[in-house]
Amino acid sequence: MNGWHLLPAALLVLACSGRYGGAPGAGARITVRGSDTLVVLMQRWAEASTTSQPDVVVEVSGGGTGTGIAALMNGTTDLAMASRPIAREERARIEGSGAKLVEIPVALDAVAIYIHESNPLSALTLDALRGVFAGKIRRWSELGGADRPIVLYSRESSSGTYAFFKEHVLQKCDFAPEAQSLPGTAAVVQAVARDPAAIGYGGIARARGVKVLPLRLADGSVVAPDHEAATTGRYPLTRPLFVYLRAPANPEAEGFARFLVGPEAQALAEEAGFFAWRSPP
Template structure:
């Protein structure tokens, strides 16, 4: 009997030490944009190091997946590399969900080719014509006599939607390969000398240098504008790089509790430095004002 009581006491101690602290911790999930997965994982990691009682799960699946999850009230935050659409907003409101837009970083969406491609620069119109399937050989642009291979995202991707609306401005060519994520596009371009693709700027570099085998194309708004690189933060911040975009979290109503603390960290100087260290750029005063308004801070 004493042995049974002793074992019960030991089990109580084990439960008290190991289980109860876990139960007392605050867990929440962030789901969505593939472009933002690494960025958000880095932000979550630093925040959890600062807040030992926080447990944050970060998963991808695309911006559409994240927005659907916040509409269905399945997650605390959605990652999205595009703004929520009017139809999605209406659907959310029908379900009693009030999506709140929070801009967390800026991305210079990068057009990439294999380093063996001699082309250095393209206009937005030329890139759009390529992805519409109107320009099919690099020789038409002064490059090698090679049929162009198109690498892009699947339709649930916010990057897919953003690039279609702001660059392609029509339907994509049926010849475009639809990849699951940015990393797959990069690998495809690295292994295909005739390839062109588009990825978040944070996926183009390693240790601050453009990945070996990859070339980032300089882009101009039109033939009369300067060709600029997304690797310069100033070009993204002042809008001279024409394919820049904000990256978002969406919450259901105003964030509260640990989620609010996490958002405060993300928008702090330290959180914005994590964005820079992850290969992206800090938000400008324009987006800070949008956040202050949306968060009622």
């Protein structure tokens, strides 16, 4: 997957770039916007970072990957959280202004398939999953389940998870018109948890109160989005999660970015249900 090897180079860009502003001081603030997949973990990271940057306030807000990258492009955030790689045209717009875009992978995630806890289905192939969300498979009975309609829950189009799912599951085809777009993974989980006929998708760390459906691979084996399958790449819907910032970066933003790839932050990622980008020692 493109960009997974870029961490040392990204930090080197920060180390070699010029900086604006002075040294961190009392009352300094940095803003982080973007991916709803990352927002809860980022809030934990922000709180934990006060040990290394006690005079810096980190303000975190979600809204989706597209929102965060748009804010980075127009200069209204210091760092953007993303659950997909930045698009070529987005990168061009930032670098066209004379800045250097820095991409830092901060955690590993597995996009999980959520169904109601009462649903007896044990696994789905990617082809069947594609058929479900494209609207070609409309009833659970077509998959060996109860004879009732499948209710689809998706994310809004500004979501990086939406973009990832559309590319890797739907192969860039459209979602079924009846798929209900919800503003955040938590909303998808809540909707699926209430509805025995529902199916949705989102980051593995948010899978609470729902059943996570394993995927059946082409060789007939079944793989769940667990640590081993995600870190080895065996689970096909594994993805990196990123933070983006401009270089030159202000000292506070640079310091926070460095904290995110350190052992304390990576241990917190594991505790939150993600997978560490670099395993804690």
